[in-house]
Amino acid sequence: MPATAPATAPAPAPAHEPGAPLRAARDVAEDLAADAVTRDRAGRPPADEVARLREAGLLAALVPPGRAHGVDWRTGCAAVREIATADSAVGELLARHYVHAWSGRFYGTPHRAGALERDTARGQLLMAGSVLGTAPEGGGRDLTLTPLDSGHLLTGCRPVDTAVTVADRFVVDALCAVTGEVLVVRVPSDHPGVSVEPARDRLGQRVAGAGTVAFDRVAVAPAQVLGVRPYDEESTAPFTALAGPALRLALCHVGLGIAEGALSEARDAGRTTPAVLPDRLMAPADHGKLPVRDPDVLLAYGELASAARTAAAVVERATEAMARGLEAGRHLDPDEPADVAALVATAETVTADAALRITTRVLELADAPGLDRFWRNARVLTAHRSTAHRLRDIGEHYLNGAYRPG
Known part of the structure; x- marks a missing residue:
């Protein structure tokens, strides 16, 4: 339970x-x-x-x-x-x-x-849960809401990326069988009819708690319906259009954390490795504290540190733009979500590239137990986020000013 x-x-x-x-x-x-x-x-x-x-x-x-x-x-x-x-x-x-x-x-x-x-x-x-731009194509079609005199019955299964066995509330979107609307609902995890199945033997992000949640005619009271998820760009309010990019940007911070954590751990592992010099030539205090002089190693870490700092700068710019949009609330300018989404897409591509590059390269530069987890985590986190798709979105916004929510 x-x-x-x-x-x-x-x-x-x-x-x-x-x-x-x-x-x-x-x-x-x-x-x-x-x-x-x-x-x-x-x-x-x-x-x-x-x-x-x-x-x-x-x-x-x-x-x-x-x-x-x-x-x-x-x-x-x-x-x-x-x-x-x-x-x-x-x-x-x-x-x-x-x-x-x-x-x-x-x-x-x-x-x-x-x-x-x-x-x-x-x-x-x-x-x-799973909503905010992460639901299957068409929005909520794997989950169905059947209207009752008061409330709905929720039926179906949905993959969930985190906390499937430990969450207190699931937030999901589901298709109303009568009206055709996609409704966003909040369901207690211990409600009768809710069952979960954790994912097993994941390559990375093993402790995130991914799995599947199933709803078997789960009663959803009117107060648990948060609102309607729009179908398309024309029916999406400017503030609602920030929902998908907000989730993707939050995950950019996770990817950036992976890159920075891998680089820091590799650096620290190198610092604690005993220097390759005869013991008779070293004082006890010198062990592991000699500065790195190898030009190839300096070059490698310089490139990786630059990649991490570049990604951080791009992510922070997108974060600032998103923050301003969220602070504007319902007064958000209709054109603003397109600009924010383009910055988020840029942050995604740069961060994904930096995380994969850094986590791969540090395995060649340092020998530390568990360092491979950063590479595995980066692979899983970025596996379902197509860089080519985001680059096309960026190009479309740059050339046409168009915006596609999600």
Whole structure:
């Protein structure tokens, strides 16, 4: 049975404390880094990892900003990147949780959004699911909603990328069998009729908790319907059009964390390797501390560090643009989503290239246990995000100013 937030869960750090979520993320990242290799090899569902996030108050903190809860987009993405540098699987789990917490604002009314965010923050609930531009072609056709006198019945199966066995709420979109609308709904994971099957033997992102969730005539009350997911560009409100790019950008921060984590770990492994000199020529304090002088090694790390910093600059520019768009809310200019989406697509292509290049190259430069997990994680994270498709989107926006949501 999926885990739910314990009644005695510690209270999160007050949202008004500047820097509190980032300090908590750094502390959790340090904790996760200590046993990252062991946990990756075990590949168990992320129950322990979620407990660490909840204890630190990060599940409550990473919701949209409100009067007494939540963080802005810049801070939320920075916290995700901190976690992903230490453990990208947990970083992806937190990234998706954060973006799913925005679902009420993207698809619903202020009342529904406020209820979702307050419940998430107060209960320290973990959000998972599949929506915001990740549903199958046509939107929600693998899940069906049958209207009742009050509410709906939800039926079908849906792949979920994170937290399938430990989520408290699933956010999914489903096709209404009568109206043909695609509705975004929020369903408790412990509701009768909800069952899950974790994915096994994944190449990478093993601790993310991927799997499949099945809904067998699950009752969905009217209050659990967040709103309607539009079919096409013409019917999509400007603010709603940010939903898909927001998720993809949050995952860019995960990919950037992978690249930075791999590079840092490879560097540290090289620093702790005993220098290749006879012991009689070295004082005890000299072991492992000789500066690197090999020009080929310096060149290699210079290229990789430049690739990581370039990706960071591109991702941060897209993050700033997204933050401004989210802050504009319903007053967002109709042309703004196209510009934001183009920046996000650029961030995706640059980050994917940097993550794959860095995680491959460090395996040749350093010998450290578990260093291969960065390459495996990068491969899985980027496997379903076609660089060629994104480049065509960028080209279409550059030449025609066109925008395709999703």
